[in-house]
Amino acid sequence: MHIQTHEKIKTRPMKQLLFAAAISLFFSSIAGGQTNVSGTLTVNTTWTSAGNPYYVVGNVGVPQGITLTIQPGVIINFNTPYQIIVKEGMLVANGDSANPIAFNGNESGSAMILFQKTNLNSSAISYINLTGPKNGIQLSTNANDNNSGTLTVNNLTDINSRIITNGLSSSAMLVFNNSTITNTTVHGAYPASEKIQINNSIINNCNVWSDAYNQGIILVNDSCINSTFTITICYANINLKDSRIYNSTFNGTGADFTAATYIRNSELHNSVVNMPAATVGIYSSIFKYDVSYSNNLCILAGYGTIDSTVFSGKGSLIAIERGPAYEEYYHKFTIAHSSFENFATDIKINTGTNGIGMDSINIHCCNFLDRPLNYIINNNSSEDIWARDNWWGTTSTTAIDSLIYDYWDDIVFGPVHYLPILYTLCDITAGLPLINMSSNEITVFPNPFSFEAVVQFDRPTANATLMIYNCFGQTVKQINSLNDRSVIIYREDLPSGMYFLRLIQDGHLIAVKKLIILEN
Secondary structure, three states: OOOOOHHHHHOOOHHHHHHHHHHOOOOEEOOOOOEEEEEEOOOOEEEOHHHOOEEEEEEEEEOOOOEEEEOOOOEEEEOOOOOEEEEOOEEEEEOOOOOOEEEEEOOOOOOOEEEEOOEHHHOEEEEEEEEOOOOOEEEOOOHHHOOEOEEEEEEEEEEOOEEEEOOOOOOOEEEEEOOEEEOOEEEEOOOOOOEEEEEOOEEEOOEEEEOOOOOOEEEEOOEEEOOEEEEOOOOOEEEEEOOEEEOOEEEOOOOOOOOEEEEEOOEEEOOEEEEEEEEEEEEOOEEEOOOOOOOOOOEEEEEEEEEOOEEEOOOOOEEEEEOOOOOOOOOOEEEEOOEEEOOOEEEEEOOOOOOOOOOOEEEEOOEEOOOOOOEEEEEOOOOOEEOOOOEOOOOOHHHHHHOEEOOOOOOOOOOEEOOOOOOOOOOOOOOOOOOOOOOOOEEEEOOOEOOEEEEEEOOOOOOEEEEEEEOOOOEEEEEEEEOOOEEEEEOOOOOOEEEEEEEEEOOEEEEEEEEEEOOO
16 A cells, blocks of 8 residues: 655665565554554655544654645544654645544543654644544654744644643744634643644633743634633743633742733633732733622732723622732832722732832722722732822712722831822723724714714724723623724713723724713
């Protein structure tokens, strides 16, 4: 079944050919219709569904200049520790929606598919099913077998497996599109392993883990459910964009300020960010919690910025905590252009926090929309807190003093400096970073309005969505399938107040606008 070309024979001595025939000739059909495969390929080879099922009984090597093609509907079983090792060669494994390629890892251990010293751009993988407990896909094992280029995997279904990058300071990258990943660990291994990006996918009950010095794990337009996102120390990082997160946890309890988690333009429901010594960057997002949420944390962070974000609680939580203390706790912490509603305490600064003077802890241009059960700001540190230009729900300094716990309640703590105050609600979109088409603008006329208004865009839309949020981060109106440069919005039963428009196209936020509705 395995045929070498005449040219290939001329390039090898007879001794090599006999040796290769002894250990590398790797198709052997046996009773029962299965095909056992092993050894290093010497010619381009194709596995077809006619040979099903394939059993990997020894390492299958794909060397330089050789392509292994796996056709739709092929079934490959790994009952041993062996692997398909693409080492300088190429793998083309393109199933289709009706006939995916099945990789069945029936015992735990090394990855089913390992890439080493390979230009990943030359391989193509789509519509494959990886089923563990055996590891699924791995890039490299150490610095000596780094790959180059990007391995793009489309329409992956991964269950109970492991996806690993394990090179060292490599320019290579692993990308998954339109995939479903379940009960799987996605691991950027220590140290300095390759970047991983997951786009337009469902991640369910997984551990997404960026280890020390890993170049990062990026999630774009994903839905993540019951999952854990972990960073360790030393520049580990996870970046979340345009995604929806449900009942999940972001952990970084052993991290330092160089390790970071960034969340942009995303919605998180009943999910916790627990990173007391790490850096967080949370921008233009919504955090919602309801009575089913049983954790006692929402956001616990060491350093960083929270900007243009809406927090809606369940009445018994602390929205944001900083601390406790760590030795490098001199970096600034900023909360800005955000709103808080229905928490026991909105912001707590924990004992041991150390700053570097004025503005080391800065809370500004925020809307505190109700009176919490306890405090708006609880300063349990010795550090001064600068909380200027906020809307407190009142203009009475006596009332504001009652909403703050600080030096004036217990002299061992630092004071909260809250003057000047805002006399109207803050525009919490002021710091909003737009993506992709940042030059887009929305014009509303009239604004404010009482009954109806015309919303105009500075360029035509294509199947876009206009969403209207209230100050609590709740969606109160949504207009779909916009394909023009304007649309009329009607007040209907919306109460008077401030609202925010968001124009979304192709899954990306491309423009925002503040909207005010007046009394009739």
